[in-house]
Amino acid sequence: MIVKTSDDVNLHVEREGTGMPCLYLHGGPGYWSKSFQHLAGDLLHKDLKLVYLDQRGCGRSDLAENEDYTLDRLLLDLEEVRLELQIKEWYVMGHSFGALLAMNYALKYPNAVKGIILSNGTLHMKESFAHQIQKGRELLGLEHDSINIEEYRIPDLVDTFFSTVMQLMEENLFYKLQYQSIADKEKMDEIDAQLDTQPDFQQHIFSSEEYFQDFKKLTPLIAKPVLVLSGKYDHAIGPDHQEGFDFRDAIYQPLDSGHHPYLDCPEEFKKAVIGFVKASK
Structure with missing residues (x-):
């Protein structure tokens, strides 16, 4: 409805x-x-x-x-x-x-x-973004010192987040932030195939x-x-x-x-x- x-x-x-x-x-x-x-x-x-x-x-x-x-x-x-x-x-x-x-x-x-x-x-959300950035860097084998979110302006935090996401996607690692297996991601992707973002x-x-x-x-x-x-x-x-x-x-x-x-x-x-x-x- x-x-x-x-x-x-x-x-x-x-x-x-x-x-x-x-x-x-x-x-x-x-x-x-x-x-x-x-x-x-x-x-x-x-x-x-x-x-x-x-x-x-x-x-x-x-x-x-x-x-x-x-x-x-x-x-x-x-x-x-x-x-x-x-x-x-x-x-x-x-x-x-x-x-x-x-x-x-x-x-x-x-x-x-x-x-x-x-x-x-x-x-x-600042805290959750910081966690994703740190975990993403870990998955990429990069340095991942703890992030002081109070030092980040929101645009800078968002830019760093998306930059990390792009690197993870290039290495087919982004799914690891949400899913325990690629099969789980594929189940969700099948449902979301018609989602017009x-x-x-x-x-x-x-x-x-x-x-x-x-x-x-x-x-x-x-x-x-x-x-x-x-x-x-x-x-x-x-x-x-x-x-x-x-x-x-x-x-x-x-x-x-x-x-x-x-x-x-x-x-x-x-x-x-x-x-x-x-x-x-």
């Missing part, structure tokens, strides 16, 4: 499953929800009514003609989807970049949120000081129950990234996975998510 926002952007939304509603927020930034729906849907649909959203400017949703990709606008999109679907309260699940949206949505619209599920999520959204995010804030500092403000899933081999976010979180009421569950636990260890992922939902009802 299509949900038209108050500033006339058509958002692609799909719903599947039964039980408590749960909004899924994909990562990227600039990705889509289809791969998660394909790989994790059957795991969760008996217990959760999943709402799959492609964020504005991403996947099957429209670009914003007004080029409004601010954090407040993205959060308002989520709230307008909830109101359009007539959902009183839902869980919000954010993967990767989507975790940043999920937590900020819960801060801005607390009465709409039953609980938060952060799956391999970043709440400090538009650069506008990602370019805005990667050039915006707003999104590179340290959102870890806001975690003590969250009063809702939180499930934090992390991957022991996730070098897109950093396997220890969650150590700086300070939620009031949180369960921390490291999984034997890379960046996509619903691909690497689906039963572990299902058990953690459904267990959290049942415990927080």
Whole structure:
């Protein structure tokens, strides 16, 4: 279905499953929800009514003609989807970049949120970028002294990140930041074959000081129950990234996975998510 926002952007939304509603927020930034729906849907649909959203400017949703990709606008999109679907309260699940949206949505619209599920999520993109650069240099056999992110201007950090990514891709090593095997990457690539990537959204995010804030500092403000899933081999976010979180009421569950636990260890992922939902009802 299509949900038209108050500033006339058509958002692609799909719903599947039964039980408590749960909004899924994909990562990227600039990705889509289809791969998660394909790989994790059957795991969760008996217990959760999943709402799959492609964020504005991403996947099957429209670009914003007004080029409004601010954090407040993205959060308002989520709230307008909830109101359009007539959902009183839902869980919000954010993967990767989507975790940043999920937590900020819960801060801005607390009465709409039953609980938060952060799956391999970043709440400090500068830190996650620095980890990818360091791990990338290690894979390339280059020097990889620790990076002081406070010394980096965002444009310089982004340029260094993309330079490292290009070198990794030339050596067919980039997949190692997210996947444990090339076969896992190929499974995801098959699903993503129809993804028409538009650069506008990602370019805005990667050039915006707003999104590179340290959102870890806001975690003590969250009063809702939180499930934090992390991957022991996730070098897109950093396997220890969650150590700086300070939620009031949180369960921390490291999984034997890379960046996509619903691909690497689906039963572990299902058990953690459904267990959290049942415990927080």
